[in-house]
Structure formats: structure tokens, C-alpha cells
Amino acid sequence: MAYEHLLETYQRPVFSIIVRMVRDHALAEDLTQETFIKAFRALESFDRSRKFSSWLFKIAHNSTIDHVRRKRVPTVSLDGTDRDEDAGWALANTAVSRGASPEDDFTRSELASDLESALVRLRPEYAEILLLRFQQNLSYEEISGILDLPLGTVKTHLYRARKALAEALEKRGWNPGVGGVERR
Amino acid sequence: MKTSRKLQRATRRWLTLERDGQNPAAEESLGRVFRLLPMPAPSSALARRTLARLGFDPSASIAPAASHWAFRWAVSLALVFSGLATALYMPTLVAALRLKGGANWVVDLGAGFLAAVSRRLAAGVTCWEVISRAGATAAEVVATPQMLGLMLATVLFALATFRILAGVVVVERSSNHA
Numbered sequence: 066m067a068y069e070h071l072l073e074t075y076q077r078p079v080f081s082i083i084v085r086m087v088r089d090h091a092l093a094e095d096l097t098q099e100t101f102i103k104a105f106r107a108l109e110s111f112d113r114s115r116k117f118s119s120w121l122f123k124i125a126h127n128s129t130i131d132h133v134r135r136k137r138v139p140t141v142s143l144d145g146t147d148r149d150e151d152a153g154w155a156l157a158n159t160a161v162s163r164g165a166s167p168e169d170d171f172t173r174s175e176l177a178s179d180l181e182s183a184l185v186r187l188r189p190e191y192a193e194i195l196l197l198r199f200q201q202n203l204s205y206e207e208i209s210g211i212l213d214l215p216l217g218t219v220k221t222h223l224y225r226a227r228k229a230l231a232e233a234l235e236k237r238g239w240n241p242g243v244g245g246v247e248r249r
Numbered sequence: 250m251k252t253s254r255k256l257q258r259a260t261r262r263w264l265t266l267e268r269d270g271q272n273p274a275a276e277e278s279l280g281r282v283f284r285l286l287p288m289p290a291p292s293s294a295l296a297r298r299t300l301a302r303l304g305f306d307p308s309a310s311i312a313p314a315a316s317h318w319a320f321r322w323a324v325s326l327a328l329v330f331s332g333l334a335t336a337l338y339m340p341t342l343v344a345a346l347r348l349k350g351g352a353n354w355v356v357d358l359g360a361g362f363l364a365a366v367s368r369r370l371a372a373g374v375t376c377w378e379v380i381s382r383a384g385a386t387a388a389e390v391v392a393t394p395q396m397l398g399l400m401l402a403t404v405l406f407a408l409a410t411f412r413i414l415a416g417v418v419v420v421e422r423s424s425n426h427a
Contacts, residue, residue, distance in 0.1 A: 069305070072296050080291040094291050098299045105303055176256055180286055199283035224272070227279060231267045234260075241265040 068108075072101055075118065079125045082196045085181075086129050086189040096132060100125040116207065122197065123211045133189055176239065183233035191226035198223055256285045 079100055084093035103124050111120055184192050190212070197203045197211065209219045259281045266275035390396060 068303070069296070069300060072299060076296055076299075077288060077290050080295075081288045084289050090291075094295050097291060098295065098302065101299050102302060176260060177286060180260070180282070195279075195283070199280045200286075200288065202280075223276075227267065227275065230279075231264055234264070239260065239264070241261040241268070 068105060071117070075121055076101070078118075078201060079121065081200065082122070082193060083125060083129050085185050085192045085196060087133065088185045092132075096125070096128050099128050103128065118201070119203065119207045119211055122201070122203075126193065126211055129189070129193075179234060179237045179239060183230055183237060186233055187226060187229055191222065191229055194219065194222050195226045195230065256282070259285055 076097065080093055080097045083096045083100075084090060087093055087096065100121070104121055107124070111117070184195070187195075194208060194212070197208050198205075203211070205216055205219050205223075208214075209216050212219065214222070259278065263275060263278040263282050266278050391400070
């Protein structure tokens with residue numbers, strides 16, 4: 066069951082990108098499933114000289130962007146920060162490990178949650194480009210191929226995405242302090 | 250606790266570098282933040298649902314090793330040889346059991362087994378004595394200050410070399426992403 070092995074290997078990375086773009090767990094699972102079904106049906110046309118993960122992420126990107134455009138998913142919640150707070154907290158707590166003290170656990174969870182909230186509040190294409198670059202460790206060229214964007218545009222988007230994320234995090238009160246990142 | 254401090258430190262460093270406009274370093278630093286951020290996971294049933302939609306029966310999947318042709322050949326040959334051995338030796342065994350009357354043969358069998366095990370253990374103890382003597386001799390040599398110093402220097406050198414190599418690998422990986 067080679068395809069089962071591929072599914073187990075790439076399911077979580079694909080899901081983690083999609084869920085941050087659409088900010089809905091159930092919808093992200095549906096889109097992840099759609100991605101793997103499309104990939105399976107197109108396996109014969111896969112060029113083995115290419116990286117499988119890049120090809121798969123491209124399918125995931127196309128499926129998600131199609132859905133976002135069809136449904137016109139808002140990039141910022143109309144009802145304020147509550148939904149994003151919940152989404153951020155939920156995402157951050159899927160794999161939070163226990164710290165040595167409740168305060169450390171809380172602080173780490175709070176920071177991770179705010180990072181997730183800031184990420185989901187970005188434009189989907191900015192969140193996607195950050196995740197492809199920093200979570201999946203893809204090169205600029207690979208990202209350019211996945212998103213069908215020129216290399217210069219990829220670098221520009223990445224720069225803007227970084228700045229937007231930093232700004233969003235600072236707006237949530239996280240600033241570099243003397244002793245560490247502090248919430249003011 | 251370590252993860253909490255690591256995430257805080259990484260985030261502080263990234264925000265500081267962003268504020269100071271050090272773009273390449275900020276990008277590398279943000280990469281570290283993302284590596285420390287937990288990756289959201291789908292429900293455990295998603296894979297099964299996906300395979301079901303593709304027409305696979307997830308419960309029918311077999312272990313990868315068991316599907317290899319060499320494994321199957323090995324199991325088949327083992328079964329064939331077991332069958333042949335049983336067919337060849339079973340009559341002799343049955344005849345031997347028939348000659349033994351009553352329960353005495355069970356006691357004889359058990360006693361014989363224990364005696365055989367004891368003899369094997371005694372042989373093992375003899376081997377262990379030889380190994381132990383060799384080890385004691387080696388320990389006397391190594392326990393000298395000169396040998397201890399040489400061993401310590403070797404370990405430290407190996408550690409330092411490993412750290413340097415690890416650093417080179419990290420730098421090369423970072424430059425590959427640039």
C-alpha cells in the first residue's frame with residue numbers, strides 16, 4: 066500500500082497549510098481529502114524528476130484557492146477577533162507539550178496561540194507562503210513553481226508576509242523585551 | 250519548559266531582527282520560530298476515510314515487510330522444511346515414545362533436560378571466567394594516568410570535531426535555502 070504510506074507522510078503537512086488558509090478544521094479536512102484524491106487520480110501523469118511534495122502542495126494550493134475564490138472566504142473575521150482567537154487557540158493546542166510549570170505551559174500556549182491567530186489573520190496567500198518557506202523548508206524556486214509566481218514576486222510576498230506577521234503579533238501585545246518576549 | 254523558553258527566545262530574536270531591518274537574519278530566525286510551533290493535525294480517521302473513497306480497504310493493508318517477495322519465499326521455504334522434518338522424524342519420535350512406559354519417561358526426560366542445561370551453563374561460566382580475566386587485565390592497563398589522559402583527550406577531540414561538523418552542515422543547509 067504505497068499510497069497509504071504517502072498519505073501518512075504528507076497528510077499532516079498538507080492539512081496544516083490548508084487549515085491556516087481556510088481557518089475551518091472540517092473544511093480543511095475535506096480539502097485535504099480532495100487533494101489526495103486528485104493526486105491519486107493524476108499519479109500516472111506525475112513527472113518523477115520533480116519532487117513529489119512540491120507537486121502535492123501545488124494540487125493542495127489549487128484546490129484551496131479555488132475554494133477560497135468560490136466561497137469568497139474572508140481574510141479577516143467580520144465579527145472581530147473572537148473567531149480567530151478560538152481558531153488560534155485550537156490550532157496551538159493540537160500538539161502542545163507539557164511544560165515544567167503551569168506558568169511556562171500557559172505562556173508557551175499563549176504565545177503559540179497568538180502566533181497561530183496572527184497567522185490565520187493574514188491573507189491566505191501570505192500564510193501559505195510563510196508555511197511553505199518556513200514549515201516545509203521549500204526553496205524560493207519550489208515555491209515559485211507551486212504558486213505559479215515569478216521568483217521576484219515570491220520574495221516580495223515573503224517579505225510582506227513576514228512584516229505583516231510581526232505587526233500582527235506586536236498588535237497582540239508581544240514585543241521583544243529585555244528578559245524575553247513579553248506581553249504588555 | 251525548554252520548549253517554552255526556546256519559542257520565546259526565538260520569537261524575541263525574530264521580532265528584534267525585524268525591527269532592526271536585518272532581513273536575511275530575520276528570515277532565518279522566523280524559520281526557527283516555525284520549527285518550534287506545533288503543526289496542526291487532522292483527525293485520526295481522515296486517512297481511513299480518504300482510502301475508503303479511493304476504493305482501498307484500509308483494514309486489508311498488510312505490513313510492508315510482509316509484502317516483500319523475499320519474506321514470502323522465506324516463510325514458504327520454512328513451512329516446506331518443517332513439513333519435511335516432521336514427516337521424516339515423526340515415526341521415530343512416536344516409536345521412541347511408545348517404548349517409554351508409564352510416567353517414568355517424563356521424569357527421565359525432565360531430569361535429562363535439566364542436566365543438559367546445567368552442563369551448558371557450566372560451559373558458559375567457564376567462558377565468562379576467561380572474558381572476566383581478560384577484562385581485568387585490560388582494566389589494569391587502562392587505569393594508568395597516562396592511558397586515562399589519552400582516552401579523555403580522544404573523547405574531547407571527537408566531541409569538538411562533531412560540533413564543528415554539525416555547524417558546517419547547518420550553515421550549508423541555510424545557504425541552500427537562500
